[in-house]
Structure formats: structure tokens, C-alpha cells
Amino acid sequence: xxxxxxxxxxxxxxxxxxxxxxxxxxxxxxxxxxxxxxxxxxxxxxxxxxxxxxxxxxxxxxxxxxxxxxxxxxxxxxxxxxxxxxxxxxxxxxxxxxxxxxxxxxxxxxxxxxxxxxxxxxxxxxxxxxxxxxxxxxxxxxxxxxxxxxxxxxxxxxxxxxxxxxxxxxxxxxxxxxxxxxxxxxxxxxxxxxxxxxxxxxxxxxxxxxxxxxxxxxxxxxxxxxxxxxxxxxxxxxxxxxxxxxxxxxxxxxxxxxxxxxxxxxxxxxxxxxxxxxxxxxxxxxxxxxxxxxxxxxxxxxxxxxxxxxxxxxxxxxxxxxxxxxxxxxxxxxxxxxxxxxxxxxxxxxxxxxxxxxxxxxxxxxxxxxxxxxxxxxxxxxxxxxxxxxxxxxxxxxxxxxxxxxxxxxxxxxxxxxxxxxxxxxxxxxxxxxxxxxxxxxxxx
Amino acid sequence: xxxxxxxxxxxxxxxxxxxxxxxxxxxxxxxxxxxxxxxxxxxxxxxxxxxxxxxxxxxxxxxxxxxxxxxxxxxxxxxxxxxxxxxxxxxxxxxxxxxxxxxxxxxxxxxxxxxxxxxxxxxxxxxxxxxxxxxxxxxxxxxxxxxxxxxxxxxxxxxxxxxxxxxxxxxxxxxxxxxxxxxxxxxxxxxxxxxxxxxxxxxxxxxxxxxxxxxxxxx
Ligand code: HEM
Ligand code: SF4
Ligand code: SF4
Numbered sequence: 001x002x003x004x005x006x007x008x009x010x011x012x013x014x015x016x017x018x019x020x021x022x023x024x025x026x027x028x029x030x031x032x033x034x035x036x037x038x039x040x041x042x043x044x045x046x047x048x049x050x051x052x053x054x055x056x057x058x059x060x061x062x063x064x065x066x067x068x069x070x071x072x073x074x075x076x077x078x079x080x081x082x083x084x085x086x087x088x089x090x091x092x093x094x095x096x097x098x099x100x101x102x103x104x105x106x107x108x109x110x111x112x113x114x115x116x117x118x119x120x121x122x123x124x125x126x127x128x129x130x131x132x133x134x135x136x137x138x139x140x141x142x143x144x145x146x147x148x149x150x151x152x153x154x155x156x157x158x159x160x161x162x163x164x165x166x167x168x169x170x171x172x173x174x175x176x177x178x179x180x181x182x183x184x185x186x187x188x189x190x191x192x193x194x195x196x197x198x199x200x201x202x203x204x205x206x207x208x209x210x211x212x213x214x215x216x217x218x219x220x221x222x223x224x225x226x227x228x229x230x231x232x233x234x235x236x237x238x239x240x241x242x243x244x245x246x247x248x249x250x251x252x253x254x255x256x257x258x259x260x261x262x263x264x265x266x267x268x269x270x271x272x273x274x275x276x277x278x279x280x281x282x283x284x285x286x287x288x289x290x291x292x293x294x295x296x297x298x299x300x301x302x303x304x305x306x307x308x309x310x311x312x313x314x315x316x317x318x319x320x321x322x323x324x325x326x327x328x329x330x331x332x333x334x335x336x337x338x339x340x341x342x343x344x345x346x347x348x349x350x351x352x353x354x355x356x357x358x359x360x361x362x363x364x365x366x367x368x369x370x371x372x373x374x375x376x377x378x379x380x381x382x383x384x385x386x387x388x389x390x391x392x393x394x395x396x397x398x399x400x401x402x403x404x405x406x407x408x409x410x411x412x413x414x415x416x417x418x419x420x421x422x423x424x425x426x427x428x429x430x431x432x433x434x435x436x437x438x439x440x441x442x443x444x445x
Numbered sequence: 446x447x448x449x450x451x452x453x454x455x456x457x458x459x460x461x462x463x464x465x466x467x468x469x470x471x472x473x474x475x476x477x478x479x480x481x482x483x484x485x486x487x488x489x490x491x492x493x494x495x496x497x498x499x500x501x502x503x504x505x506x507x508x509x510x511x512x513x514x515x516x517x518x519x520x521x522x523x524x525x526x527x528x529x530x531x532x533x534x535x536x537x538x539x540x541x542x543x544x545x546x547x548x549x550x551x552x553x554x555x556x557x558x559x560x561x562x563x564x565x566x567x568x569x570x571x572x573x574x575x576x577x578x579x580x581x582x583x584x585x586x587x588x589x590x591x592x593x594x595x596x597x598x599x600x601x602x603x604x605x606x607x608x609x610x611x612x613x614x615x616x617x618x619x620x621x622x623x624x625x626x627x628x629x630x631x632x633x634x635x636x637x638x639x640x641x642x643x644x645x646x647x648x649x650x651x652x653x654x655x656x657x658x659x660x661x662x663x664x
Contacts, residue, residue: 046483055643060583076585122663123511127651341660365661
């Protein structure tokens with residue numbers, strides 16, 4: 001018989017205060033819940049949802065795919081199928097007649113206990129896509145107005161400014177010019193070409209870069225200049241490739257954000273979009289936003305930074321002057337490895353730069369997620385403890401490598417892994433590939 | 446007794462086969478129809494190469510990472526499924542019935558082997574049952590229907606084994622056996638046993654998404 005929910009530390013500790021959820025839940029009525037759930041089931045889902053619910057044989061074989069399950073001492077509530085049991089199964093079985101407490105739990109499960117990393121899809125013998133099911137739950141919660149406050153704020157920012165961090169248009173342009181100036185100290189004729197129509201490449205970043213990490217734009221500019229690329233960055237909204245709406249189930253805003261990104265590239269008549277080291281943004285452009293807009297594949301070729309660096313190195317446009325000396329290990333971000341198979345390319349880039357590369361295990365498609373992705377880190381401080389407790393396996397995996405540097409070629413992974421390293425007191429420094437590439441590449445004297 | 450036997454092996458068998466075949470066709474057609482109506486984009490992502498690649502990696506024992514992580518489960522489930530499908534089709538006494546009714550025959554499994562395979566199916570069901578009771582991650586997602594399904598699958602094999610050995614009261618058990626077999630057939634399209642029908646589709650779809658779009662393995 002089905003067990004009652006087993007209590008574990010994380011659950012006891014947490015009656016999390018999250019205004020976005022608390023206020024949303026207060027406003028719920030049984031009628032509204034029922035009608036929204038059924039509307040999503042009838043109008044927005046179809047054979048996939050049905051087949052996934054009806055095919056699952058309740059075998060539990062997906063459990064060990066999930067870092068939340070492994071890290072929470074194999075508490076079955078955290079297994080992939082355990083999360084489906086707490087959400088979709090009940091909604092289907094009760095035909096949407098669930099109460100507000102149920103929704104409160106569902107939103108926490110779907111938003112903060114699943115990174116949508118799709119590792120479990122590789123462990124279920126039927127290929128049941130539990131990340132998709134959790135997205136359906138998030139969609140329902142979004143339509144019910146029950147979304148964690150922090151991530152909802154980023155979506156509001158997307159909606160108002162077309163970027164994730166409330167960056168104003170003049171701030172954005174200022175930042176680019178500032179980085180260009182900085183760069184000229186190093187390379188006197190360095191340019192960050194803004195609004196150059198007909199360039200080969202539109203380079204796009206996520207909004208946290210201009211907000212907190214402008215140095216990454218600087219490094220990218222040096223790379224582009226040294227490699228002699230014909231590139232540009234837009235001055236208008238549409239420059240940001242990030243997308244938190246994708247993770248809150250706000251598909252309409254996801255579509256607006258992606259349309260503005262693609263249209264900006266089209267307006268600049270570029271041949272391709274090259275994007276910085278971010279995973280979720282890649283998923284949005286390459287897999288989800290484009291589909292929401294009706295494109296099977298992105299309407300303009302998109303190239304992730306890893307692929308781009310690999311190409312530059314292979315074509316000799318960038319040369320390594322001296323190898324990076326510290327020992328490094330490499331994290332495989334879900335969205336570009338399970339999401340785009342870039343694992344061999346990232347390895348070839350890392351091997352080109354570093355002499356002492358140590359694999360972590362498991363790796364490549366089977367790598368453990370960082371527990372930050374899928375919008376989980378964006379749900380903010382209220383859930384940080386759970387996020388740390390939920391990824392002990394990652395800390396163990398990292399510690400076993402004994403590497404000095406952890407390369408994490410994705411913004412979410414980067415921040416999430418920094419948290420993990422800090423929390424579990426590991427002695428490791430997290431870097432982007434670009435940090436090392438910039439340090440080691442040949443630059444004009 | 447004789448008339449009951451006539452009934453379960455005559456009209457009821459007809460009904461069971463019709464419900465089974467019709468139900469299977471209906472289920473698959475309905476699934477594809479729903480895809481066509483609501484998620485037509487799925488068709489455009491389907492790829493034969495990636496579908497087959499994924500399916501093969503999951504029907505060959507130990508070809509997927511997860512099947513290597515659970516060696517006992519992998520062996521049991523393959524022995525179970527293979528026996529479960531082969532025994533009813535290739536059992537000599539079943540073929541004799543087809544021959545009598547329709548004048549068609551095909552090669553049969555040696556009786557001794559079929560007997561062993563029957564026992565293996567029963568033991569596998571006991572293993573699945575034990576998993577459900579013992580392993581917390583399985584127990585948590587188990588509902589009453591899972592036990593019912595296991596019973597439905599085990600029943601024809603238990604009764605068949607009993608009847609084959611002609612233990613006391615076997616003619617009555619034979620009737621139970623036929624009934625159990627019919628129930629199992631009907632249950633396939635109308636319970637979670639329809640994973641027999643849907644698994645190729647879910648696997649093929651995930652294989653196509655992983656192979657074609659994600660350029661990553663899904664095994
Ligand atoms: C021919 C295609 C079929 C495929 C590919 C298939 C595949 C699977 C898989 C992958 C599982 C998951 C758990 C495990 O590995 O044991 C499973 C479980 C199961 N299958 Fe099948 N199956 C098929 C046909 C059938 C049929 C025809 C039946 C019975 C009429 C059946 C009965 C069961 C049962 C009872 C379980 C559950 C075991 C448990 O309770 O844990 N399967 N099957
Ligand atoms: S976090 Fe990853 S493995 Fe765990 S349930 Fe979500 S998608 Fe599956
Ligand atoms: S492995 Fe697949 S079939 Fe088994 S419980 Fe998990 S989702 Fe269901």
C-alpha cells in the first residue's frame with residue numbers, strides 16, 4: 001500500500017516562508033484549482049502526459065538517477081517517481097479535485113526538489129520524462145498564481161525589460177562601453193561592436209553578466225578580438241538570452257523573450273548566435289523557446305560557448321600560450337550535455353588548456369546535476385538549505401577528484417557548485433572555461 | 446463442470462481474444478490520435494534510427510547503465526518477460542488447441558523447458574512482490590492495483606503449472622487456468638499492463654529526442 005509521506009530532516013526543518021507561495025495559496029479556491037488543473041490537462045497536454053502516467057509500472061528504477069533522492073538518504077519522497085506520485089498522479093486520479101495544501105506541497109516539490117535535469121529519463125526503462133511532468137505541475141501552479149517569489153520576480157523582470165535582472169537599456173550599453181575601455185588597456189584596438197548589422201556573430205549573454213560579472217564580457221571581447229571574429233552585441237532589448245519564464249511554466253513570457261532574442265539577431269542580419277557559458281539559456285533557445293514559437297529547431301543557428309571555443313582552437317584562431325598548471329576537474333552541465341551532447345567538445349577544450357585533468361565519476365551524460373539548475377537556485381534563499389542537503393552526492397563526487405579547480409561551464413552550475421563547495425567545506429575554486437582560456441591563450445604583446 | 450469448461454474455452458475465449466486484440470488496437474490508435482490532435486510536433490522529431498537505437502539498448506540485458514546497476518532485477522525481469530511471452534504461445538498443449546480449432550500449428554517448446562519457464566515466471570512474480578514490500582522506494586509508489594496486476598499475471602502460470610501436473614482437482618483448476626489466462630489477456634490493454642503496447646512508443650520518443658535533438662545517449 002502507498003506509504004504516508006515519510007518525514008525527513010529537510011521536511012521537518014522546512015515550513016518555508018515564501019510570500020509568493022503563501023499569498024498565492026491563500027487566494028486559492030477548490031473550484032479554481034479544479035478548473036485550472038483540468039484546463040491544463042485537457043487543453044495543454046496530451047498523449048505524453050497520458051502515456052507517462054499509464055505506462056509507469058511503479059517499479060522505482062528511476063530512483064537512483066536523482067541526486068535529491070541519493071542525498072536525502074534515499075528518502076522515497078525525493079525519488080523521481082515519488083515526486084510524480086505527490087503531484088501528477090493525485091491530480092489525475094482526483095480529476096483536479098485537490099486542496100490548497102496539496103498545491104502548496106506540489107509547488108515545492110516541482111520547483112525546489114527537481115532540477116528538470118532529465119537524468120531520470122535515462123534511468124527509467126520506458127524513458128518516462130519526469131522533468132516534463134514536473135514542468136506541467138509548474139505550469140499548473142503558475143496558472144494558479146502560486147510560484148516562489150524570487151523566481152517570479154525574475155520572470156516579472158523578463159516581462160518588463162526583456163532581461164532577467166531589471167538591467168536598464170542605458171546601463172547595458174554603458175557596461176559594454178566600460179568593458180571596451182577596460183579592454184583597451186590590454187589590447188589597444190579592442191572593440192565591442194554594438195549594433196553592427198551584417199556581422200557574422202551575435203554574441204549574447206545572460207543578464208547577470210552585465211549586472212555582476214562584467215569581467216566575463218571583457219574576457220569574451222578579448223577572445224573575439226584575438227580570434228579576429230566579425231561579431232556584434234545588440235544595444236536593444238533582446239540581448240539577454242536567459243529565460244526563467246521557461247522554468248515557471250510561464251510559456252507566454254518565454255515566447256515573448258525568445259522572440260525578441262531571435263528577432264534581434266535577425267535585425268542585425270547575423271549568421272549565427274554565439275552564447276556565453278550558460279546552460280539554461282541554451283535550453284531555452286535551442287530546445288524550448290523555439291518550440292513554443294513553433295520552430296522545430298532554432299530559426300537561427302545557435303552555438304554554445306563550448307562548441308565555439310572548440311572550433312576556435314581547432315582552427316587555430318586561438319592558440320594556447322602556456323598550459324594551466326593546477327589540477328582541474330570538469331562538471332557536465334545537464335542542459336548542454338544531456339541537452340546537446342557537448343561533453344566531448346568540452347573535454348577537448350579542457351585538455352587543450354590543462355595538463356592535469358581529472359575526471360569526476362559518473363560523468364558525461366550520467367553526471368550528477370548541480371542542484372541549482374531548472375530554476376531551483378532562482379527560488380532563492382528560503383530553499384538554500386534544502387538545496388545543499390539535496391546534493392551531498394555532488395560534494396562527495398567533487399571531493400573524490402581532489403582537484404584544485406572545478407570547471408563549470410554554466411552560470412547556474414557555477415553558482416550552485418560554489419554553494420556546495422562552501423557548504424561542504426571543500427577546498428576547490430570554481431572557474432568558467434573562459435576564465436582559464438583567457439588566462440592561457442596567446443594574446444598580442 | 447463440462448459445460449462450464451465448454452463456456453470458458455468457447456465463447457469466453459472468443460470474447461477474451463476479441464477484447465485483447467481490439468483493445469490493443471484501440472489503445473494504440475487512440476494514443477496516436479491524441480498525438481495527432483494535440484502534440485503533432487512529436488511526429489516531426491521521430492527518427493527510426495534513434496528510436497531503434499534506444500529500444501535495442503533497453504531490450505538487451507545490461508546494455509543500459511541502469512540495468513547494470515540492478516543486475517538481479519535485470520536478470521529476473523528479462524527471464525520473466527521472455528518466459529511470460531514464450532510459454533503461452535509455444536506450449537505444446539496450447540498449440541494442440543489451435544490445431545484442433547483452426548488446423549494451424551507451429552513448433553513447440555519441449556514440455557520440460559516450458560515447465561521450468563513457468564516456475565521462473567511464478568518465482569519472478571514472488572520477487573516483484575517482495576521488492577514492493579521490502580524496498581522503500583518501490584513501496585512508496587505502490588498502490589493496491591500493483592498487487593492486483595501481479596496477481597493477474599501470476600494466476601495463469603500458477604494454475605497452469607498445477608493443471609499440467611494433474612494434481613488432485615486438476616480439471617477444476619484447468620477451468621480456473623483458462624479464466625485466469627483470459628483475464629490476463631483482457632487486462633493487457635485495460636490496465637498498466639498496457640506498458641506492453643506503450644513502451645515502444647515512449648522509448649522511441651525519448652530515443653529520438655535524445656539522439657536527434659540532444660545528441661546524447663539515453664541509456
Ligand atoms: C512485450 C513488451 C514488454 C516490455 C518491453 C515490458 C517491459 C517492462 C519493463 C521495462 C518493466 C519495468 C520493471 C522491470 O524491469 O521489471 C516491466 C514490468 C512489468 N511487466 Fe512488462 N513488458 C512487456 C510486456 C509485458 C506483458 C505482456 C506483461 C503481462 C501480461 C507484463 C507484465 C509486467 C509486470 C507484472 C511488471 C511489473 C513488475 C513489478 O511489479 O515490479 N509485461 N515490464
Ligand atoms: S532532479 Fe533530475 S533526476 Fe531528479 S527528478 Fe528532477 S529531472 Fe529527474
Ligand atoms: S522507472 Fe519509469 S516506470 Fe519505473 S517507477 Fe520510475 S518512472 Fe515509473
